[in-house]
Amino acid sequence: MPAQHVSRREFIKRNSLSGLGAVLAPSLLTHAATAATDRPAIATSHSVAEPPALLGGKPIRSKEWPAWPVWKPETDEKRLLEVIRSGVWSRAGVVTEFENEWARTVGAKRSLAVVNGTNALITALAQLDIRGGDEVLVPPYTFIGTVAPILANGAMPVFVDIDPATFQIDPAKIEAKITPRTRAIIPVHILGLPADMPAILAIAKKHKLAVIEDACQAHMAEINHQKVGTFGDAGCFSFQNSKNLAIGEAGAIVSNNDLFMDRCFSYHNYGNPYGMASGVIGAGTIMQGNKQRITEYQAAIGLAQLKRLDAETTLRNENAAYLKAKIETIPGVVPYKLYDHVTRAAFHLFPFRYKKDAFKGLSRDIFLKALSAEGIPCSKGYATLNNMPYLNDAFQSKNYRKMYPKKQLDFNQYVTQNHCPENDRICNEEAVWFTQNMLLGTRADMDEIADAIEKIYRHADKLVSLK
Ligand SMILES: *Cc1c(COP(=O)(O)O)cnc(C)c1O
Numbered sequence: 001m002p003a004q005h006v007s008r009r010e011f012i013k014r015n016s017l018s019g020l021g022a023v024l025a026p027s028l029l030t031h032a033a034t035a036a037t038d039r040p041a042i043a044t045s046h047s048v049a050e051p052p053a054l055l056g057g058k059p060i061r062s063k064e065w066p067a068w069p070v071w072k073p074e075t076d077e078k079r080l081l082e083v084i085r086s087g088v089w090s091r092a093g094v095v096t097e098f099e100n101e102w103a104r105t106v107g108a109k110r111s112l113a114v115v116n117g118t119n120a121l122i123t124a125l126a127q128l129d130i131r132g133g134d135e136v137l138v139p140p141y142t143f144i145g146t147v148a149p150i151l152a153n154g155a156m157p158v159f160v161d162i163d164p165a166t167f168q169i170d171p172a173k174i175e176a177k178i179t180p181r182t183r184a185i186i187p188v189h190i191l192g193l194p195a196d197m198p199a200i201l202a203i204a205k206k207h208k209l210a211v212i213e214d215a216c217q218a219h220m221a222e223i224n225h226q227k228v229g230t231f232g233d234a235g236c237f238s239f240q241n242s243k244n245l246a247i248g249e250a251g252a253i254v255s256n257n258d259l260f261m262d263r264c265f266s267y268h269n270y271g272n273p274y275g276m277a278s279g280v281i282g283a284g285t286i287m288q289g290n291k292q293r294i295t296e297y298q299a300a301i302g303l304a305q306l307k308r309l310d311a312e313t314t315l316r317n318e319n320a321a322y323l324k325a326k327i328e329t330i331p332g333v334v335p336y337k338l339y340d341h342v343t344r345a346a347f348h349l350f351p352f353r354y355k356k357d358a359f360k361g362l363s364r365d366i367f368l369k370a371l372s373a374e375g376i377p378c379s380k381g382y383a384t385l386n387n388m389p390y391l392n393d394a395f396q397s398k399n400y401r402k403m404y405p406k407k408q409l410d411f412n413q414y415v416t417q418n419h420c421p422e423n424d425r426i427c428n429e430e431a432v433w434f435t436q437n438m439l440l441g442t443r444a445d446m447d448e449i450a451d452a453i454e455k456i457y458r459h460a461d462k463l464v465s466l467k
Contacts, residue, residue, distance in 0.1 A: 048451060048454050048455040048458050049458070050455070051459065051462075052370055052373065052374070052455060052456060052459045052462065052463055053370070053373035053374045053375070054366075054369055054370040054373040054374075054463060054466070055459075055462060055463070059373060059374045059375040060374040060375055060376070060448050060451050060452040060455060061374060061375030061376060061448045061452065062375055063375070065377065065437060065438050065441060065445070066437045066438070066440040066441050067437070068241075068242070068246070068435075068436070068437035068440075069241060069246035069305070070305075070308065070312075070440075071304075075304065075307070076301075076304035079094075079300045079303060079304065080297060080300040080301060080304070082300075083296045083297050083299075083300045084297055086296075088296055089295050089296050089297060090293070090295065090296070091269075091293040091294065091295070091296070092296055093296075094296040094299040094300055094303070095113055095293070095294055095295075095296060095298075095299040097299065097303065098113060098299035098302045098303055098306075099111040099112060099113050099252070101303060101306055102237075102252050102254070102302075102306070103254060105220070105227075105306065105309070106220070106227040106229050106230055106235070106254055107226065107227050107230055108227075108229065108230050108235065108254035108255060108256060109255070109256040109257075109258070109261075110254065110255055110256070110257075110258065110261040111252050111253070111254045112252060112253045112254075112261060112264050112265055112268060113250060113251070113252050113293075113294045113298075113299065113302075114250070114251050114252065114253065114268050114292040114293070114294065115249060115250065115251065115292045115293070115294060116145075116238060116239075116240060116249050116250060116251045117145055117214075117216040117236055117237060117238025117239075117240065117243075117251040118145040118148060118149060118238075118251070119149075119251060119290075119292050120216075120236035120237065120238070120251035120252060120253045121145070121146065121149035121186070121212065121214060121236045122149040122152045122153065123253060123264050123267050123268060123290070123292065124212050124233075124234040124236055124253050124264065125149055125150065125152075125153045125155070125184070125212060126153055126267065127260055127263040127264050127267060128184065128210045128212065128233060128234065128260070130150075130153055130155050130183055130184050130210065131153055131154050131155060132153075132154035132155065132399070132403035132404075133154075133155075133156075133181060133403055133404070134155040134156065134181060134182075134183040134184070135155065135156045135157075135158045135179060135181045135182045135183065136150045136155050136156065136157055136158065136182075136183065136184045136185070136186060137158050137159075137160050137169075137174060137177055137178070137182060137184070137185040137186070137209075138150065138157050138158070138159060138160065138169075138185070138186045138188070139159065139160055139161075139162050139168065139169035139187075139188055139190065139423070140159045140160075140161070140162070140384060140385045140386040140418075140420045140423045141162045141167055141168075141169075141188075141190055141382060141385075141423050141426060141427070142188045142190050142214065142382070142385065143216070143217075143382070144385060144390070145216065145238070146186060146188050146214045146216075147385055148390070150186070151390075151391075151394040154399055154400070154403055155183070155184075156181075156404070156408070157391070158177050158179075158182070158418065159177075159385075159386040159418040159420055159423075160173050160174050160177050160420075161173050161420035161421065161422045161423055162420070162422050162423050162426065163422070164353065164422045164425065164426055164430075165334075165336075165337040166193065166195075166196075166336065166337050166338070166339060167190055167191055167193060167336060167351055167426065167431075168187075168188075168189070168190060168193065168194075168195040168196060168339075169187055169188065169195055169196075169200070170422070171196050171199035171200055171203060174200070174203050175203060175207075178207055178209075182207065182209060183209065183210060184209055184210040184211070184212060185200065185203075185204055185209050185210075185211055185212075186211075186212050186213070186214050187200050187211065187213055187214070187232070188213075188214040188216075188217075189213065189214065189215050189217060189218035189221055189228050189346070190217060191217060191336070191347070191348055191349040191350075191351050191433070192217045192218045192219075192221055192244065192345055192346030192347045192348030192349065192436070193218075193221070193336055193338060193342070193345050193346075193347075193351075194218065194221050194222070194223050194228050194338070194339065194342045194345065195213075195228075196339050197213075197223050197228070197231040197232075198223070198341060201231060201232070204232075210232075210233050211231070211232030211233050211234075212232055212233060212234045212235075212236065213228060213229050213231060213232045213234070213235040213236065214236055215228045215229035215235050215236060215237050216236060216237055216238035216243065216251070217238075217243065217244070217346065217348035217349070218345075218346040218348065219237060219243070219244045219245050219309060219313070219346050220244075220309060220310065220313045220344065220346055221342075221344055221345050221346040222342070222343040222344040223339070223341050223342055223343065224341050224343060225343050229254050230254060230256070233255065233257065233260070234253055234254070234255045234257075234260065235253070235254045235255070236251065236252070236253055236254075237251055237252045237253075237254070238250075238251045239251060239252070239302060239305075242435075243348065244309065244312065244313070244316075244346055244348055244436055245302065245305050245306065245309050246305060247294075247298050247301050247302045247305065248298065248301070249298070250294045250298050250302065261274075262274035263287070266286060266287050266289060267287065267288075267289050267290055267292070268289075268290065268291070268292040268293060269289065269291065269293060270285060270289040270290070270291055271285045271286060271287045271288055271289025271290075272284075272285050272286070272289065273286050312440060313344065313346060313347075315439065315440055316345075316346070316347040316436060316439040316440065317344060317345060317347065319439040319440075319441065319443070319445075319446050320345070320347045320350055320439055322443060322446050323335075323350065323439075323446040323449060323450065324336070324350075326446065326447070326450040327352065327449070327450050327453055330450075330453055330454055330457050331355075331358040331457070332354065332355040332356070332357065332358025332359050332457070333352055333353075333354065333355075333358075333453060333457075334352055334353040334355065335350075335351070335352040335353075336350070336351050336352065346436075347436055347439055348436050349381070349433045349434065349435060349436060350433065350434040350435075350436075350438070350439060351381070351431055351432065351433050352431075352432050353426070353430040353431065353432075354367055354429075354430050354431075354432045355430065356429075358457075359456070359457060359460040359464075360460040360461050360464050361464055362456075362460045362463055362464045364380060364429060364430070364432070365380075366463055366464075366466050367432070367456060367463075368380060368432065369466075370456045370463055371432075371452055371453065371456060374452035374455065374456070375448070375452070376434075376448070376449050376452045376453075377434070377435065377438070378432055378433060378434055379432075379433050380427075380431055380432065380433070381427070381431040381432075381433045382427055382431070383427055384420075384423060384424055384427045384428070386415070386418045386419070386420055386423070387415045387418070391411065391414065392411040395409040395411060395414070396409070434449065
């Protein structure tokens, strides 16, 4: 039906992401900001009294931020060149070595490398038999790569609102979303901050739900000294270029369940039996499969990156704690909170909530522009994932129309049922992010971030008239 295809595509084109669900609730708060002069500036080495860079003043910072990904030819290239010169490029010993190292790093029995984090989740869900008619609980505060795998398996995403203090799925809101069709939950350790796994596991156990951790942003993060990704039935990681362990593209599934991992392996290698070398022809295919193998040279890059992941993670944690302590004294700046049992975070991003009423009503967009102008890159982060056209596109597909009653595929009704007001506020009004590479800088770099925010706070009255 080409006409229908065209109209669906047109629909997607016409509905820009920002247009949907981006209705801002009028703020009910009054501007109760402390008068700027009531508290001392936190500035250390720059004058926050200078005019804001956005209004023509001198920026707080003009230096570059630490580059990402890190690549050191002296230490990183020997193995990679050996692999390239060997001509063995398809999956073989180096991939297995990387998998073993990754399993050891996170403390899982097994690890399987796949093409990316999205397909790690697709594979894990499929081998836990999450399929058509099943409902999967998921937070809306995440990357599309969490939700697309649910749809790829024909299942129905059900969104559970977040706790704005931690940015994570709110365990207190999970049980209200459970129905007889609920089969699994995907806790996402979003921004590299651990979700509340003890609370989530207790609920999953009570309702017999599978738990698939999306740890795509949370390499080496820990709860009670146990690495995230090892709490549920499966943990999924991404090694995409921006992630804390960067290969360009790749991902991994970890688990302690041998039968499950054998099936994942088969699935990632055409459905051929686990243990069979890649590329063997004519030996018999035992299950429905796909092909998701990474190359030997990707694994060689991963092994090089893995050597510095621990030290980088420590540095990010130290800088994040330092920066948090500095900026949380600024009115209207509310940094992330970690759960008490978190012993280490990954800090793929450093988030805070921006309360514009403390900044004389200065919009988040202008705040972000002003901060960027000071030499501090920043963003507002995710848009609301629980009301975008991709959902309706799946609901209108032939498979969904065969698998679900019409009522369940009513998009307007779906959006109403999946409304998540806390997430709306974080996405549409409050979240501000810094990227992980900035946390690989020095204490002086963190001081500059804090100074720049303080400077904007002090000059909010002059910036507020900008459009
Ligand atoms: C990056 C990411 C994914 C998908 O990983 P890819 O390797 O890009 O496919 C999934 N979930 C989250 C939370 C991510 O950040």
